[in-house]
Amino acid sequence: MSDQLKVPTMAEFMAEGKEPEILFWVGSAGSYDDRAKKITKAFVRILNRANVDFAVLGSEESNTGDVAKRAGNEFLFQMQAMMNIEVLNGYGIKRIVTCDPHSFNCIKNEYPGLGGNFDVVHHTQYIKELLSEGRLNLEGNTYKGKRITFHDPCYLGRANNEYDAPRDVLRKTNANLIEMKRHKSTALCCGAGGAQMFKEPEKGNMDINILRTQDALETKPDIIATGCPYCNTMMTDGVKFNEKEDKISVMDIAELIANT
Numbered sequence: 001m002s003d004q005l006k007v008p009t010m011a012e013f014m015a016e017g018k019e020p021e022i023l024f025w026v027g028s029a030g031s032y033d034d035r036a037k038k039i040t041k042a043f044v045r046i047l048n049r050a051n052v053d054f055a056v057l058g059s060e061e062s063n064t065g066d067v068a069k070r071a072g073n074e075f076l077f078q079m080q081a082m083m084n085i086e087v088l089n090g091y092g093i094k095r096i097v098t099c100d101p102h103s104f105n106c107i108k109n110e111y112p113g114l115g116g117n118f119d120v121v122h123h124t125q126y127i128k129e130l131l132s133e134g135r136l137n138l139e140g141n142t143y144k145g146k147r148i149t150f151h152d153p154c155y156l157g158r159a160n161n162e163y164d165a166p167r168d169v170l171r172k173t174n175a176n177l178i179e180m181k182r183h184k185s186t187a188l189c190c191g192a193g194g195a196q197m198f199k200e201p202e203k204g205n206m207d208i209n210i211l212r213t214q215d216a217l218e219t220k221p222d223i224i225a226t227g228c229p230y231c232n233t234m235m236t237d238g239v240k241f242n243e244k245e246d247k248i249s250v251m252d253i254a255e256l257i258a259n260t
Contacts, residue, residue, distance in 0.1 A: 005041060005044045005045065005048060006044075006048055007044055007056055008020075008054075008055050008056075009055055009056055009057065009058040009060075010023065010055045010056070010057055010058075010060070010091045010093075011058070011060070012055070013055045014091060018053075019092070020053050020054050020055040021052055021053045021054060021095065022052065022053075022054045022095045022096065022097045022121075022126070023054070023055055023056070023057065023088070023091075023093045023095065023096045023097070024043070024044070024047065024054050024055070024056050024096075024097055024098070025056075025057075025061065025064075025096050025097065025098040025100075025103055025107065026040055026056055026061060026098075026099075027064070027098055027099065027100035027102075027103045027229070028063050029100060029229035029230065030099055030100060030229060031061070033229060033233070035229070035232060035233060035236070036099075036229035036232070036233075038255065039099055039229055039232070039252040039254050039255060040099065042252065042254040042255040042257075042258035042259075043099055043123055043254040043258070045258045046127060046130070046136065046254060046257055046258050049136060049258075050130045050135040050136040051135070052130070052135070054097075057087065060087050061084075061087075062080055062083055062084055062087075063080055064080065064081065064084065064102070064103045064106045064107060065077035065078070065079070065080030065081045065084075065106065066102045066103065066105070066106040066110075067102075067195045068080060069106070069110070070193075070194040070195040071195040077110075078114065081106075081110070081111055081114050081116070082114055082115075084107075084111075084116070085111055085114055085115055085116035088116060088118065089115070089116065093118060094118065094119060095118065095119045095120075095121065096118050096119070096120045096121065097120075097121045097122075097123055097126045098120070098121075098122065098123065099122075099123040099227075099228075099229065099252070099254060100228065100229055100230075101122060101153040101154075101155035101156040101159075101160075101227065101228045102155050102193070102228070102230070104120055104121075104122045104155065104156065104160070105155040105156075105159050105160060107120045108120035108160070109159075109160075122156055122160075122162060122165065122227065123227070123253070123254055124156075124162075124165045124166040124169055124227050124253050125162065125165040127165075127169050127253065127254070127257055128165045128168050128169050131169065131172055136257075138172055138173065138257070138260040139260065140260060141174050142173070142259055142260050143173040143174060143175040143223070143256065143260065144173075144174040144175065145174075145175070145176065146173075146175045146176065146222040146223060147175070147176050147178050147219065147220060147221045147222045147223070148170055148173075148175040148176065148177055148178070148221060148222065148223045148224075148225050148256075149177075149178050149179065149180055149216050149219040149221040149223075149224055149225065150166055150167060150170060150177065150179075150183075150224075150225045150226075150227075150253075151180070151187070151190065151212065151216060151224060151225070151226050151231055151235055152166075152183060152184060152187035152227075153190075153193075153226070153227050153228035153230075153231050154187075154189050154190075154193045155193060155228070156227055156228065157184060157185070157187055158185060158187070163184045163185075166225070166227045166253055169253055169257065170225055170253065170256070172257075172260075173256055173257070173260055175223070178219040178220075178221065179219070180215040180216055180218065180219055181215065181218070182215055188208070188211065188212045188215060189208060189212070190208070190209050190212050190228075190230065190231040190234035190235060191207060191208035191209040191212065191234050192209070192230035192231065192233065192234045193230065209234035209235065209237055209238045210238050210241055210242075212234070212235070212238065213235055213238025213239060213241070213242060214238075214242075216235065216238075217242060217244065217248075221248060222247075222248065222249070223248070223249045223250075223251055223256070224239070224248060224249070224250045224251075225251060225252070225253055225256060226250060226251070226252050226253070227252065227253050228252075229252070232250055232251075232252055235250045236250045
């Protein structure tokens with residue numbers, strides 16, 4: 001599949017004197033984590049299908065600095081951010097789309113203070129846009145009648161008040177969208193945000209991703225939908241802990257739409 005994907009770089013656009021509609025910010029997880037790479041490929045398939053003129057930075061993309069900032073290393077964050085801002089401004093980037101709510105939040109809300117002002121969009125918002133403009137059409141009823149529950153990523157939901165886009169997109173699949181008791185503004189964190197992904201859990205009665213997976217399992221889902229690569233990992237681990245991986249899939253919204 002990967003050899004059929006068209007993924008041009010900003011350098012290639014610049015060489016041809018062209019500007020892309022959007023820059024796709026892949027993010028560290030989407031670049032290096034084997035599971036998250038599948039989300040990246042699914043989103044690229046959607047962009048190709050909708051004939052979106054997009055580009056990636058490729059080797060010029062560096063970590064946003066989000067993890068360093070959350071872990072308390074403001075100096076490292078600013079170094080990483082300013083390096084990225086210099087590259088983005090150098091290319092005259094205006095609009096950025098990313099599958100990672102952490103990159104989304106960081107570039108949208110924290111880069112402006114360092115001279116990086118961009119229109120930043122989460123991939124669920126962009127997919128909704130493509131559907132509403134008629135550039136992307138869903139065929140078939142792959143998920144018709146399937147029970148899907150959506151886990152809100154903290155940095156998309158509570159941090160940026162975006163609850164509707166992912167749900168609007170999921171409804172287009174003709175699946176049955178079943179809400180967990182804790183959802184939208186009361187949703188529980190998956191346990192990976194704020195650099196927690198990279199440390200051992202603290203002592204307690206239960207790991208937070210196990211607790212959050214229990215919320216999802218109560219809805220008796222066929223699929224747990226996510227909109228964040230870190231959430232995907234944590235919910236997948238929770239499903240495995242409950243030995244339900246043969247019955248329940250954990251899928252990013254991009255994957256669900258790419259398969260439709």
